[in-house]
Amino acid sequence: MSCDLYAPAIRRYIQWMASAGYCGDGHRFPLDEKSGQYLDALFGVLRKLEPVNEDGYYELWLQAKRGTPEDFGDFEKFRAAGEVESFAEFEQLWKTEFPDEIEWYHFAAAENPENGFRVVSLDHRLILEVAPGQGDGGTEDVSEFLCWLLQAVEEALRKMERGEYLAWLEENLPAKHRTGTIRRKDMWKVFPEEKGQFLNGLSSADVQAFLDEAAEAPTEQEKLLPELTANAYYRFCSLGYQALNYPVAALSPKEQYFRYADGRDGGLRDIDPDSAEAFSWWYWTGPREGHPWEVCRGGFGPSLHLNVQKRENGYYLVVAIYSPYWTVEAVRFYLALHRAGLPVWIQDADVLKDRLTGEERVGIVPAGVDPFYCDNYFPGQKIMEFMNLPSEKAEAFAALCHWQSITVSDLKEKP
Structure with missing residues (x-):
């Protein structure tokens, strides 16, 4: 079965499935039979992979096409709601919401084989939390979405079997989805006005006094x-x-x-x-x-x-x-x-000294990750500030970043 979903539909599924009333407060729901079959098939494929950590999580990067304006929504409904006045405005809104022809999604999943508990996240958001016998009150049909997810994972595995997947990611994964660091002085090269804003009138004499005298x-x-x-x-x-x-x-x-x-x-x-x-x-x-x-x-x-x-x-x-x-x-x-x-x-005297001189490294975390308490993205490093790649001057900014290697699951038995 082919389940071609485009990025707007995938976003709607993510937003619905990750909403607080759905699973954000720990609520779990039973899947209908077809959805359950796709979920079983998905984990059947994932078991061919090595988890990326001791918690048993599989991680991959998946793709979906942006589609056409019609995949984004119904123009007449948008016009009736007063959001746009013309089809040209509708197209512009579509391209503003989905500026890239290809959307990328970080995928992670894990299961406990002893009790059948499973979790799935997409775009760094928990979207599925399933355990046998959970819940009463009917079933949910997300078969269309799980069918697409299964196909996308299978496509990633085919690239792995050809020995292409990781190199393909390193070449094509957009910088906004990468993890890395940038020196503060390099940030100031791209956005020079931010240096003055950051130092906020602190005199060069006070900076030097701090560099000379401060200790921890x-x-x-x-x-x-x-x-x-x-x-x-x-x-x-x-x-x-x-x-x-x-x-x-x-x-x-x-x-x-x-x-x-x-x-x-x-x-x-x-x-x-x-x-x-x-x-x-x-x-x-x-x-x-x-x-x-x-x-x-x-x-x-x-x-x-x-x-x-x-x-x-x-x-x-x-x-x-x-x-x-x-x-x-x-x-x-x-x-x-x-x-x-x-x-x-x-x-943290040494960190603050590096901060004042611009030598401090700031952590860059992927789009979709809130840039707070992200120490786990930088093991062995003392990173105290985090941010997403800025949308303005992104290319110049990314060129000055030090990017980590991409970490994803690999086949248990390589061809």
Whole structure:
């Protein structure tokens, strides 16, 4: 049976099958008989392959044609809905949504042979989660889609049997679907305006001071604070707030902290602010109940921390951020405390130095992958920022990237 689906129909299936009400919340549904047969055939073919990891996942790259405007949709319905006024606008909309004549899809699937549980993802989205005996309430017919998927996988296997598949991917897979890295200074070559935006007015003198002086942790010989109080900590924060030009003139250091910090102080506000003993007691009991070191809150996103660390010979401070977007603020905060003679260090100092000089590598993840928490794409590398290939100046940008080799399944028994 031939099941030629075009990219618009495949997108509709992906969007429907990956929607939260479908399987995004763990909902599983029974397939009708024909769909089940295609799924069985699909996994029968996949068993000819070697999984790419210890979890047993098969991975491939598949293709589909864009098709014609008629495959995109019904022009009259689009016009009636007010989305277009002419067929020319309809064609333009089709090409905007599907600019390439060939669409590529990352495919991954796995099964547990002991209980029959199966998962399938397409375009980096979970679309199918099936287990024997699941669900009540009828069956779903996705046979057309699974037939296409089976054919696409079989075509990939035929290329493998001819020894062509991997070389074909390396030559033809568009850069936007690749994984790699780019130096920040090379990004700035393509988008020079971004360097100024990134450094956000940080002077060359401050950059050099940070490069010369910043370190991640003290040595055993360095002098630390023999004791610490809550009021002293608030004063340290105030130095940082002033360096960031926060409005602080009418506020005490403590008031500044409770205006700009996270607010979940773990009981810091309740201890005697001038007692070193009270701070020491709180330090070992209170911080676990809140976010007292989050001194510049970031809402649901990243933030800036001024952590307190303790060694036998005293306390010291560590500035920490978890997003490149706070780099300049972290540098200014650190330098303000450092120039005040305080024992302060900064987390990931070498990474931040590379960031300021443009030597840091940014991770490029495939289209369809949200560029957050993508460390697993870069094993053995310390990558702290991720992005998809930009659509603007993509070719010039891609030429400066260092691309990883494509990883896909291979035949268990090569011809």
